[in-house]
Amino acid sequence: MNRLKTPVYLMLCLLLILSLFISGCGQDEEVIQESELTVTIANAEKRDIARSMSYTGAVRGQNEVYIMPKVPARVTNVHVQPGDHVVNGQKLLTLDSxxxxxxxxxxxxxxxxxxxxxxxxxxxxxxxxxxxxxxxxxxxxxxxxxxxxxxxxxxxxxxxxxxxxxxxxxxxxxxxxxxxxxxNTIITSPINGVVGNISLSLGDTANPNEPAAIVTETSHLEVEVLVGENEISHIQKDSEVDVYIRAAREEPFTGTITSVASAADPMKQSYPVKVSLQNEDNLIKSGMFAQLRINTISADDVLCVPRNAVIPRGGQQVVFIVDEENRARQIEVETGVESSQWIEVLNGMEEGQKVITRGNTLVSDGSLVRGVTGGVR
CATH class of the missing domain: 1.20.20 (F1FO ATP Synthase)
Known part of the structure; x- marks a missing residue:
């Protein structure tokens, strides 16, 4: 009987080892199974594009007057306050006569x-x-x-x-x-407008070298910015620009370029550009900070991809497209005009190709992906 038990035990041990081996192989297959990476995609498309540059400046009235007192005398009466609307010839201050x-x-x-x-x-x-x-x-x-x-x-x-x-x-x-x-002891407004500032109080002595008041015609305002030599030749008079004045509202105002200097400012080595804008709702005040987005270089009906689809890699500009097998493929591209959201592709791509716009820094050539459509960021 003992002789019969020994082969049975050996058979059971072999069966147990074989079942563990088979089970282990199944688990290995599950570990090495390839997984998909979810990415955001968009189509390469033909569109008009313009390169925008950002400039900053202060808003002032196109007709803004710094009123200088002509005689040194004590202030005996202040007739208006900042924010008051005045007409040409209206009294602002009276000095001792x-x-x-x-x-x-x-x-x-x-x-x-x-x-x-x-x-x-x-x-x-x-x-x-x-x-x-x-x-x-x-x-x-x-x-x-x-x-x-x-x-x-x-x-x-x-x-x-x-x-x-x-x-x-x-x-x-x-x-x-x-x-x-x-x-001259009666200081008056030379224009119709709004009092921007009164720098003298009752009893102060007017100084002919310092402005007593500022009056601005606020229905027509302007912003002057300084543009570098690389962009000035691309800025055209009468073209429209977006003017962001966050103190007034979040949405941009529409301005118009009224003048482009042909000579640089000798001190700042930049070219003054003036932009006018309407103030019909009187939301904008003189002195507010303004940020301008001005189009410089433009191109019409060219192949573009979302700006965040292009990433630098190894000293090159690359784009990851999604092929028919849902795999990411790295493509080297040459880019042209860039806007805040889009970038022109000069070569290396065709219209309609799907590009990865989000998740492209996580994939590599040949990665299996699952693309979801997303907007341009």
């Missing part, structure tokens, strides 16, 4: 004196004229000498020199200047 009132009285007295002297001079001139004419007749009759005639002529000419008229004109100019100085 007492010193200028006295100057006007002094100038008026000087003018009166000059006019009195003129009247006296006119009387003397008329008498000298009559005397000269009489002496001429006497000289013709031989009753007086040449010297006596010359003396009468010199007297007449000295009174007719115009010096009295000049003195009157000078006195009139002095009075006019005094009146102008008095008028």
């Amino acid at each position: 007492s010193d200028f009132d006295a100057a006007i009285k002094q100038a008026e007295a000087g003018l009166a004196s000059a006019k009195a002297n003129k009247r006296q001079s006119e009387i003397a001139l008329e008498a000298a004229k009559k005397n000269y004419e009489r002496m001429q007749r006497l000289h013709e009759e031989g009753a007086i000498s040449d010297q006596q005639l010359e003396m009468a002529r010199d007297e007449h000419e000295s009174l007719d020199s115009g010096s009295i008229d000049a003195a009157v004109a000078q006195a009139e100019a002095a009075l006019m200047e005094a009146n102008n100085q008095l008028e």
